[in-house]
Amino acid sequence: MIIKRNISKQTISELPKAFFPGRIFVVQTETEAEKAVEYLSSQKVIGIDSETRPSFTKGQSHKVALLQISSDDICFLFRLNMIGLTPSIIQLLENPHVIKVGLSLKDDFMMLRKRAPFKQQACIELQEYVNQFGIRDKSLQKIYGILFDEKISKSQRLSNWEADVLSDxxxxxxxxxxxxxxxxxxxxxxxxxxxxxxxxxxxxxxxxTSFTTESTENK
Incomplete structure (x- = not known):
């Protein structure tokens, strides 16, 4: 396999879209969170990301509304605006035996700590991890495009993550x-x-246009 160092926005725009092919479970109670964490704790490696309701008013901000954690075939969407950062979720984040992989994790964890304190363990930051493979682009969309020739859509990034019911x-x-x-x-x-x-x-x-680490906004 030839790994490209960079990929242009034009090239990404022409790629077919990538979609998670597995089952998705929305977690809205502490009991559901405990069951989800029980499953996720049995995995060696999991993918992690978060979503926050966007603010369009100066000076206004929101706490993390959604924490999504995925195995190869199951993804749990923890609605933190409803259940908070529960003890079971914190236990998973602090579990040294389950590797958590994400992008801009520093930003994610900083935002998550506004809900509850925790000390994450066994985490891998993709923006740093890809360096050894010569990849210079640091956004999730570009890294994925380089490796899989598919595009991750960002169309829902600025949607309301605190909505009563999340859309499909x-x-x-x-x-x-x-x-x-x-x-x-x-x-x-x-x-x-x-x-x-x-x-x-x-x-x-x-x-x-840039080889520097990109922020959560460009994930």
Whole structure:
């Protein structure tokens, strides 16, 4: 496999869309959270992401509304605006035996701590992890596009994550983001183990506007 260092926005716009293919469960009670965490705690690696209701008023901000955590085939959407950061969720975040993979995790955890204190363990930041594979683009959409030739839609990013009922489009968007982090990690781990990849030479690099770490806004 040839790994490109960068990918242009134009190229991404022409790629087919990627969607989480598994089952999605919305978690709205503490009991449901405990059952979800029981399953997730049995996994070796999980993908993680979060969503916050956007603010369009100066000076106004919101707490994290949704925490999505995915295995290869099941994604749980924890509605934190309804249940808060429960003891079972905190236990999972602090579990040293379950690897949590995400992008811009520092921002996610900073926002999550506004709901409750915790000390995360066994976390892998994709923006740093991809460096060893020569990937310079740091947004989730670009990393995924480079590796899978598919596009992660960002159409629901600014939707209301505190809505009484999440739409099917919101649920699929949230699940896809968490799962795609896991899928990226699994592929890179496989390539690392078998060595079956090459990094595109410098002269083939597609120019990018920025090589710096991108914030949660560009996830």
């Amino acid at each position: 489009a919101q649920k699929l968007y949230a699940a896809t983001d968490a799962w795609s982090c896991l899928r990226i990690y699994n592929l890179l781990q496989e390539l690392k183990e078998n060595g079956n990849y090459e990094v595109a030479p410098e002269e083939e690099v597609i120019q990018s």
